[in-house]
């Protein structure tokens with residue numbers, strides 16, 4: 001099992017370039033199986049989750065050409081060989097559920113292992129299934145699998161009880177080949193939804209309204225191959241923004257869409273960091289004023305992203321004053337708190353709220369990365385902690401950050417990856 005050893009690193013300085021978005025590329029890869037023609041993706045991050053999605057698509061019948069050095073991927077699915085996503089792959093990556101909509105649309109059948117809960121919450125898929133049912137699919141569950149079957153999908157109105165990102169994507173991918181018009185209401189507005197809709201439209205779909213709370217889809221009879229370049233990862237961007245602030249450094253972050261990280265910019269400024277949007281990228285400085293506490297409430301986009309909550313908590317453990325963080329998206333996304341407290345932070349959890357008494361001098365310790373962003377938060381804390389922070393179970397981190405160690409080293413962090 002590999003580990004990261006992180007040393008107190010002083011102010012980070014220099015430039016870092018952001019990779020393509022994990023949460024955009026995964027649904028886009030799933031969407032590629034909606035056609036029998038080849039799809040070519042660029043700006044594909046080399047990540048563990050992308051590997052798992054390649055394996056899953058390969059098992060369904062896709063031929064995949066990877067050029068990881070160039071971050072390119074070609075997916076061609078002349079024929080779907082099986083409609084089943086097995087437990088071995090779904091348990092490795094929840095986003096495997098995103099093949100359900102495309103499989104149902106292309107073949108009339110999808111059988112997927114139920115993903116179950118994970119470190120951040122129960123994460124049911126009821127809203128995905130409700131959407132498929134509205135389009136005419138019959139749903140059956142048993143033996144840890146869920147099956148959707150439909151002779152034909154027909155457009156319908158679907159109202160989501162919560163703007164779930166995955167449900168919006170899955171239902172959108174099913175509806176593009178349904179007969180007639182589908183109106184999806186109270187949908188997620190995340191940039192990743194817009195990127196997926198843009199890709200689907202390049203394939204010949206007729207989707208309007210992505211990025212708002214209502215999406216209209218006019219079904220088409222078939223889709224064709226398309227080329228697409230994946231958007232930059234806004235959570236990786238935010239993670240390096242916090243890295244600059246927490247180390248009181250000065251970092252230029254390139255390949256970013258500033259609009260996608262507005263809530264992160266706002267909160268960093270409230271803490272006293274300086275953020276400048278330039279033609280080259282974002283310049284984040286934590287060395288212009290003493291950093292202070294702020295309060296955060298996670299919300300669906302354009303609210304503050306839940307995927308940045310843990311990284312901000314590391315920062316708020318070091319700023320002056322007390323902060324309150326409220327996690328409203330996932331019911332259990334506080335697994336990092338115990339680990340941060342072991343490093344000397346003072347964070348108390350009460351239900352969905354966390355109270356952070358800041359200005360703590362963190363100390364290196366042996367800690368466990370319980371999930372992807374919890375792991376990133378521990379790396380950030382480790383950069384300011386006295387001594388060495390030893391982070392285990394880093395495979396979570398490598399699910400979603402490309403060249404993490406290399407990028408941190410490039411801006412002056414002392415971090416190494418060791419194999420035990």
Ligand SMILES: CC(=O)N[C@H]1[C@@H](OP(=O)(O)OP(=O)(O)OC[C@H]2O[C@@H](n3ccc(=O)[nH]c3=O)[C@H](O)[C@@H]2O)O[C@H](CO)[C@@H](O)[C@@H]1O
Nearest residue numbers: 023095123124125126127128163164165166167307329330
């Ligand atoms: C691969 C990917 O893109 N992952 C992102 C996606 O996850 P994911 O798509 O799984 O997140 P959702 O937006 O679906 O989940 C948000 C909330 O809705 C609930 N829910 C969801 C579906 C459902 O059928 N029923 C239900 O109750 C979930 O349990 C959770 O409490 O969006 C999350 C919220 O921004 C991010 O943290 C994840 O990084």
Ligand SMILES: C=C(OP(=O)(O)O)C(=O)O
Nearest residue numbers: 023094095307372373400
């Ligand atoms: C929770 C995340 O991803 P996933 O939905 O793939 O678990 C994340 O990216 O922070």
